[in-house]
Amino acid sequence: MTLAKLIEQLDLKVYTGRNELTRPISGGYASDLLSDVLAHGQKDQLWVTLQIHPNIIAVAAFKELAAIVLVNGREPAAETVELARKERVSIIGTPLTAFEFVGRVYGLGIQGT
Amino acid sequence: MTKDTVFRQEFPVKGGDFSRAGEVSWEIKNLLKELGLSTPVVLRAAIASYEAELNIIMYAWEGRLVLSVTPGRVHVVVEDSGPGIEDIELAMTEGYSTATLEMRELGFGAGMGLANIKKNTDAFLITSEVGRGTRLELTFLTNGQRP
Structure with a gap:
């Protein structure tokens, strides 16, 4: 699954890395x-x-x-966004807790390793 | 420094200065990439340097990383003036940490730094003197073969 697909399916917020969304996701930690x-x-x-x-x-x-997924609706600090843009790192966010988010991602077929 | 050193640079690190944490490691990563080293070697050196840099910031008064590159090898020597490590074996144990609560809340001080450094190097030497400081010697082979 690509990052773009995941963002669409789980209605995630994209903070940085809009140009990196075709990246495939191999799992999570x-x-x-x-x-x-x-x-x-x-x-x-x-x-x-x-x-x-x-x-981070x-x-x-x-x-x-x-990508980095920030949970609990947390927003990246301004310096974090600046550095992420420079280094082309994707930061996305969800209002869900870590437990809820991981459960849903797992349900979409993305596993730990 | 040997006569076949193709590159050498020294990076000072100030203890307690979290605002610049990681800057030296980014620079080392970018330099090694520019020198054309393979991505796995560049990233291993970046990760080990990052952990070493953070250790100086968290625990020492001041220190430095000295990067030198020779054909076939990357060396990073890390030296600090600081409290030193009383029991190196204990400090190498995953999970053991003397970090403050404040550091831990930021996700630092997991007690994995030295173990991570060792894991990412091809040769790792550590010496320390209590009350004076700690010295690490990290070696990365650039031919991609790990011993």
């Missing part, structure tokens, strides 16, 4: 610990988190993640 994602995240995965500060962009870029 949910964590709010940056080093945990650096250790266990994999290329082309969705990263589900509530962290909104600029350091380095994590997404260094792991070649497909």
Whole structure:
């Protein structure tokens, strides 16, 4: 599934990366610990988190993640948006909790690994 | 530095300065990419440098990363003036952390930094002196073959 398709199906908000939406999604990882994602995240995965500060962009870029998904309606900080645009990292958002969001994504056939 | 060093650059890092966290690692990533190294090597070096840079910011007073590239290898030497590590084996244990609550709330201080550094390097050396500081030597082979 592509990012665009997922955004359409789950009515997600796109903060950055409108030009990267044809990217395929290979799975997902949910964590709010940056080093945990650096250790266990994999290329082309969705990263589900509530962290909104600029350091999430380095994590997404260094792991070649497909997109960062901010849950609970959290919005990225202004510096985060700026850095994401520069590094072409997609940030999307949902009002759902992490548990709810992951459940729905799983239901669409996107699994952890 | 050996005579076949093709590139060398030093990056200072200030302890406690979270506003610039990650800047050095981005720069290292971009430099290695410009030198034409393969993406897996560039990303492994970026991740290990990021963890090392954050360790200086979180725990040390000041420090630096020294990047040098030779044919076949990328070296990153990380040195800091800081409290040092009393028990390196314990510090290497996943989940063990001395981070403050504030750092943890931002998702730092997971107790995985040193383990992540080791995992991403082809050779890893750590020495530390309590009350003085810590030194890491990270080596990445650029031919894509990991020992």
